[in-house]
Amino acid sequence: MKHPLLIGIGGAHSGAGKTTLAVAILRYFKTHPPIYPFTHSPKYGAIKYTKTAFYTSIIDDKNILYQKDKDTRRLFDAGAEEVLWVQSPANEINNVMPIAIGRLSHLDCIIIEGNSAIEFLEPDVVVFITNVSNKNIKPSASRVLKQADIVIEKRPLHYSSKNIHELIGCIEMIVRKKEIESILKTRSNEGMITCSDARKIAEELGVHYKEIGKVANKLKIKIKNCELGCF
Template identity: 55%
Template sequence: MRKSLNKRPLIIGVGGSHSGVGKTTVAEALLKHLTNPPSPPFTKGGMGGLWGAIKYTKTVIYTSIIDDPETLSQESKDTARLINAGAEKTLWVQSPPEELKEVLPIAVDRLSNLRGIIVEGNSAIEFLKPDIVIFVSGRHGGALKKSAVRVLEMADIILFQYEPSMKLPAKAKSFKVVFEPASGFDECLNYIQKLLK
């Protein structure tokens, strides 16, 4: 777990090997767990407190931070899933990667009153260097894109449904999970909770 030098909420980054791998499903599970108040024994319940979410989408030209509840709550949006999972506040950051250094600090600052933030997106993870990085591995036959390789190297936790074919970093703890329907997350969630204490 990385320690932040600046006072900021806890940040957990969720990245992955490719689009559609289950990053939002993992972010949902984290939010559902972490927003629940703790109950004895410590393996039951989350940390309590208010958690937010930042969904990052890479664009070619424009930069925006969308916080409009009507837009974010549309059923077809991943942001609606994050809201429904318990995010107190959700932001959708759209930006070219080279503009992240300007837009992400603004987004994090907007959520600075919360206990923690779940950030989804490889490029956002590379910039923010979260306290905990989760890499979601999917079925893939080819080489990983460069951003996925870099996030994999940063990973504290690797989640996989199918045995990964790539070399995993020795420092990362791996968990086998099922994404649809979501199951097998309990051990991983308890491990994350221990890292956050």
């Protein structure tokens, strides 16, 4: 898994509810036990990206970010320890976003808000809010929709604790699955991995042996020299 963990929140249009969802997730993180893969109390941050016509900036001045009714203020109030407001034209995002991520690299998890930022960064988990027919989504948002791991088709007026608990459960499952995929690809050789190596992966990640077997099957990686029918 990349460090820090990146969670992207995109939307079909302006006002889709990206900040509202980011706030709900941050509040959950600050009031509940650490999610997978963290074993300690993680530090969370957030980046809000806004596309501009000409200028590029990374704003970290709290006199600006803390202004009343600003989305960045809401992110701080929800529990983000650090927040950056990144602004740039589309053709400058490849220069500015790595700098922004670098400034927050000491944190454990960063919430990324904004379609263009998600498309460039390819976060570990992408949540996309539609609220409209897919036919009405502009091309740039459609590309992010294709990246999405989780799609919220109709945003509620208020995210209940049950809504967010279920969403966080999905995020944990996706992070775990992608980490298993990454390790299996790295440690397999010519589409095969030994049973003992597969068991080591399960024990390292604290997951059931059969979970490794399911992901290996999906990747068409064969587990050889299998012992005791673990997989």
